[in-house]
Amino acid sequence: MGSPKTAPRASYHHGDLRNALMDSAVELARAGGPEAVVLREVARRVGVSATAAYRHFSAADELFGEVKQAALARLAESIERAVGAVPDEGDPGDVAVARLRASAEGYLDFAFSEPGLFQTAFHHDDHKVDPADAADDMSFSDSAAFQTFSRLLDEVLAAGRMAPHCRAGAEVAGWSMVHGFAVLGTEGPLGRHLSPQMMAFVRQRTIDVVMRGLTAQD
């Protein structure tokens, strides 16, 4: 008695090893960032031999890739949540702008509350750039979060809060800003040198700058 899930050593076979490995790997990434996702340690935590993982993943990279996708998904959730929390009342332009701003806040909330997962979501190893095989590599720019961001910019444009000629490339510009701040704050020197109050201040300042840059009317 006791399902294999609750009694990890119930039998020779695990019963749900793939999911158990994923959970363990995600927890490792959460606590220690991308470098902490070590196949042997993942297996150890699940109470299984290292090579057992090869029945469910072709290699360690594949496991890591799935952890990355999971992290990306949580980032998307954080953004959706923040955007969804904006009250849909008042001037449509104000709402559109507020929603755009909220998406940035949701991005940064995730980055700073789950730095390990955030770094994992954007970790990219190898310098190998084989010819036309880049297609299979799903990433943020294909993710729900990016689509959301794009849609929010369309809304701002439709509400007349952005000069039409500025719309092109705006996703990348806005994303760059928020992402850069997140990277510098979580793994870069910002988080290590600034007090929490300073961090909060420059965070608002940074969002102010990008919002002003995106919603200029000239």
Place this chain on the structure above:
Amino acid sequence: MGSPKTAPRASYHHGDLRNALMDSAVELARAGGPEAVVLREVARRVGVSATAAYRHFSAADELFGEVKQAALARLAESIERAVGAVPDEGDPGDVAVARLRASAEGYLDFAFSEPGLFQTAFHHDDHKVDPADAADDMSFSDSAAFQTFSRLLDEVLAAGRMAPHCRAGAEVAGWSMVHGFAVLGTEGPLGRHLSPQMMAFVRQRTIDVVMRGLTAQD
């Protein structure tokens, strides 16, 4: 005959091993990014045993730290060069703005022409955040490049091209934007999914947005 430098196997002792290891390590970082800086490989290239490096560096991390500093220095050079190339004539406000913009171009020029070194410059391992020992970790925010950037913002302010209340936190906002674009373009999904023409376009767009965000007058 033949100095130890030109004849690497002239004698048992190398003569200039520390510099030789540094050069080799920097070259590795240049070609393969931070992950490619592997102590044993560095030593192998110099034609020396792996443990020989321990006579000059306390650990592999220390070697890597120096490579990082070298990369940071080259980034600073790239920025200085771009800023220095701006002609110092015409309206002082225009010059200040042009110099600020040039610093961003210099930053991105380096990131895209030397992606391995750029990634190395900002690579940060371990999630260990020991108490008050963060002081010794020199990084970009202490570097010449950051000081330059700060000075350029002061000039823009002094030339009346920036609202005074926007000056605080402007370094971080501008740096975040440029850094984010560089990261997404070199190791992130941008560089892998966009054509060179698109890259050039979004690059200009991104710089436009941050310049507009920083130099707003309201």
Place this chain on the structure above:
DNA sequence: CCACGGAAGTTGACGCCGTCAACATCGAGG
């Protein structure tokens, strides 16, 4: 002049990692 002490480099070993080949165990379907 030489011998000697420490600086600089070597070898061999340890424990960690990812991965492979060969073997053991289990449960579902003939």
Place this chain on the structure above:
DNA sequence: CCTCGATGTTGACGGCGTCAACTTCCGTGG
């Protein structure tokens, strides 16, 4: 019931960073 494929184990390999012990060389003081 018995077999066979899916699942998990063991043992090994090469590569990594690092340590302890050993060797080679060079500059210096007697």
